[in-house]
Amino acid sequence: MSGETGLPGGWEVRRSNTKNLPYYFHPATKDSRWEPPTGTDPEKLKAYMASHHSSSRIANPPFQTPEGKIRCAHLLVKHRDSRRPASWREARITRSPEEAMEIIKDYEKRIKEKGESLSDLATTESDCSSARKGGDLGLFGKGDMQKEFEDAAFSLEKGDVSGIISTASGLHLIQRLE
Template identity: 35%
Template sequence: MGKNTKIAIITSAVIVLLIILIAAIPEIVKSIDENRAVAIVNGEKITKKEFTINYKSQIDYYGLDKAFLSQKVDGKTYEEQIKENILEGLIIRQIELQQAKKRNITLTGQERKAIEERINQYKNDSENGLSFKQYLQTIGATEEEYKDQVIKSQIVSKLYDEVTKSQTASDSEIEDYYNSHKSDYEQVKASHILFKVSDPKEEAAKKKKAEEVLQMIKSGQSFEKLAQKYSEDDATKQKGGDLGYFKKGEMVKEFEDAAFSLGIGEISPVIKTTYGFHIIKVTDRKQLTLNDVRDEIKSKLESDKKEKYYQSLLEKWQKEAKIKKFENVLKSISI
């Protein structure tokens, strides 16, 4: 092989390599940019890419657009406020993941497999498969990056369970809570006649009809028969409007306030709620015993104690953490 031939071959190879390199430059630049830190927590980086995935996910979830994001409240745009909140959340999650690592809290093979199976169900579902793919495109995430976010969330959940497992409620705490909240565990049994209002234009007519039926009840006609004839609650009308027993917090406020103010056998005036107009009749009242609600109270007290204790740990971990934020990187992110 002659010298000129060798030079020509080498030159061609260099040109090919240069062409490949030039073609790859945008991807290299993009990768370098995405790997920039929006924050460093105890020496560990939260990348621009991870922040962007979470940011776009929230924007997509709430259906926000640039016009909304550009609006200002208290001197800051919604975009700036949302970014700050997301960054704060990611910093907290990074601290939580570090605490989980200290305690050797990881996902089991079975837990990871369950995540993969769930993702595969999304992908292979004829209805949801396309929307899942579109969602990944919208938030700028690969399937692996999406899975990574799910894994991190589940590890944090396991951390919470581990560090709060000692926060239990004693029998005396449960009893004290019941005795000071007895009214919350009173039940009424009520029936109602509903006149639905789906259009504000029909409100006056529906209220008038409700008042007419109320007068029929006051004149001695059967509440149950009038419910069967006039109520627009398909689930209860054939039962004379019977809703069964319920306690506070299980009905809309206006309905609940009216029902709990009535004695057995009493009829309410016409009550307006978001559903329309109601006439209510209370048919029974009873007090739930401590044994009836022990498990419910135990669950509530322990949930409250766990949350309070965990928040105190988070505050401690945050104070101890070394955190550095990069506002210039944050500002470069947009939808």
């Protein structure tokens, strides 16, 4: 196990030149992947990603938002009844919907009462692959997302964070960025 990263021996975290996202690479085998390899210590990897790949290193795109499109970040907590109960953090998610609700309520409290950044929390805690980008989902318009997510996202003002939103994917906190 690689000490600081929590990755199995020989694996390292690199940053993609084209996507400006972290990925996992094994120089000896030339294996590369977006998801952490089997045998990764998720707690060590979370700590490493928070200190070396936090959202503060991700620049906001220098363009105007097209008409009818918005940009949001989200933090997703999946549970065993989610549409795909797996993530970059856990190969098989077994927590109950009630356990997921308790987890996301804690994140909501940390954001709203303690001033923690949704983006920073998403980087280490979100069950969505967008965690690599601080939860940033990029631009989307009406009809691009699940209805519950879309309704909540489009009702937010820039900078606002939603309450807890339940979709087939799991439980979300959403922040409107653009």
